[in-house]
Amino acid sequence: MIKKCMFFFLFSGYLFPQNEILIQNISGTEANIPMVYIPSGSFTMGSDKTEMGHFGDEGPKHVVSLDAFWIGRLEITWDLFNLFVSREIDQNQIDKSDDNETNTDVDAVSGATTPYVEMSFGMGIDGYPAICMTQLAAVKFCEWLSAMTGNFYRLPTEAEWEYAARAGSVSAYSFGNEVTQLNEYAWFSENSDEKYHLVGTKKPNAWGLHDMHGNVAEWTLDKYLPTAYMKRKKGVSNPLQESTRIYPKVIRGGSWMDSPKRLRSAARRPSSKKWKRRDPQIPKSKWWHTDAPFVGFRVVRPVKAPSIEEQKRYWNYELIN
């Protein structure tokens, strides 16, 4: 049904440049999450040495095929993330039903601690992207959102993220190779005034996604492995570099702090425990990166949800502290 619908949108691309959108409401709040349909398909992941700013971990280029999924049109904002931190609307969890993709009990989802430090660093809350959360916190937000809505949510895999960011393009950026155009599409070091900005205020890519380049870099599910692409066989589908270790995980898209090369569709960056450098507590927080005001995330909902047993794989139940 969904695929049929998509078919229509793809063919009428000139009239309707953006993909189908589904709004995910959450009971107990007016905040919602617009999700954009991304059709199944294949794309070329990574970049060539000839691309300006190319780094060794982006090669070799290889073809990846992916199943269809929905991805957030916008980065998750503080308005949304704070619902997970405060857990004040948990009593509005959707009733359990066989029609749900998941029936996780919201009480069973671990909660982030309230940070002692003010984590937006004065850059804004309402409509601004949430930052400084650990990958674990971003993953647990997805689990919480799943429990609240009955739909299965998780972080994008690195491949899904790049596929969605490219939106059919093969250039350094989704709009082409010209850095001079970046200002229309992204918040980055040269135009950000040293802070993040309201989500969705720059032009979207061809699939209607905002801020894939810049504003805040975004968590993916994958472990960072510089040689990941070298190990991939031809025609890999739905790749995911799983890991039970906290570090390093991949973030994508670059941020308000970064120079243009870090915003490229192919650019990869590993997370680091240095991002907790100024956390004055021991043990350092599992939930907050005091020194990562550049990292946020957006969520993904696969069109075909995994089985209940398989879902936990995506929610870090195997993570070693």
Place this chain on the structure above:
Amino acid sequence: MKMKNKNKNKNQTNRKEGESRRSFVQKTALATSALLTIPLGVEAMANVRGDKKLKLALVGCGGRGSGAAVQALTADQNVELVAMADAFGDRIEKSLKGIQEHFDGEKKINIPEKHRFIGFDAYKKAIDMADVVILTTPPGFRPYHFEYAINNDKHVFMEKPVATDPVGIRKVLEMAKVAKAKKLNVVVGLQRHYQSKYIDLKQRIDAGNIGKIRSGQVYWNDAGVWVKKRKPGQSELEYQMRNWYYFNWLCGDHILEQHIHNIDVANWFIGEYPESAQGMGGRQVRNGKDHGEIFDHHFVEFTYPSGAVIASQCRHIPGTMSRVDEVFQGTKGSIEIGKGEITDLEGNSQYKYPKKWGEDANPYQVEHDKLFASIRSGGVISDTENGAKSTLSAILGRMATYTGKKITFEEALNSQLHLMPESLTWDSTPPSLPDTNGNYPIPTPGKTKFI
């Protein structure tokens, strides 16, 4: 002068190796002081100078204390953690595990069972074993722990605030003099004083870049901090000790426990302490049974002797504007510390602090680096008096919002308000008690009296 035999022996053994021209001079200086009869300071210093192993005790094993212990053990190559004290055994175990994991097998931790001290008196046993002590319990205890540490010749790192009531402040101020006379190093965890951005900007203020400060705004507005729920079987005292943020005898309210950082920056940048304060506050949102007796917002106007007026706001309410910052307006321009920017009276940028996010050294580490370097070189860092006076400034703000009256710094300093009991056992009755519905008495402006 009371003194433990163990200490006496140690000091005697060390006198020879520590005897130097410098210590002779200091001893002479002390001998000429009519007010002070505290001959131990020199020995205490001689005890730790040079490369000798420094023994460290951690008193108050929460997350911050454990973090400070790691920083102390990182600051100097020859420091060993030899004692830990906390009211609760489980806090010690968790803290020790965290510190051990951080160092992953390095031999800096010597904490067999008999070096773990539990209870209200535990601090004495831990302090006795050390050369340098970290005081990081809830702030209500600080004056008494600090007094014991200084009386026993220990160098100190202590977290802010350094008291919750004026009785405690007076004790800390008195001990500040003793510590100075004994040449003991005391670093207070107002870490902005150890942060290059603040130091750089303060130098520019002193150089007259914005002229004389006439007004300012200081903020700690955010969603608030942790809450520990009451557990079955807990005594009232244990519950309050676990959920200490919400009880004034332990915490002093968030205007003190947290917003002190920003009020302290105002004091530091203006170069004065407030003359008086008036303000308003209450508990509008965070007002449940789990939230003890503290307010969720305060707005205070501090007036300084030079006439400068600082608007201080702190709020713990989710979903409201967040800002933690300090901003000042002078006769020639303005400064925004968050932005690191100085502007002239027309708003044109005059200076921008050049370092980007995360390029500054970690101030929590720097404060320990400086402490240990000073101990090794025979220097004296004396943060105590400023720590106490900035603590009192925040207490003054709290007194103003609780009473709704204008109160002077002098009145606050001489106030008889005494929140922290002199001594505590697990059988003691805590100073604040809930009514039959489980609610605690809340300060009410216009009704709450200044004491």
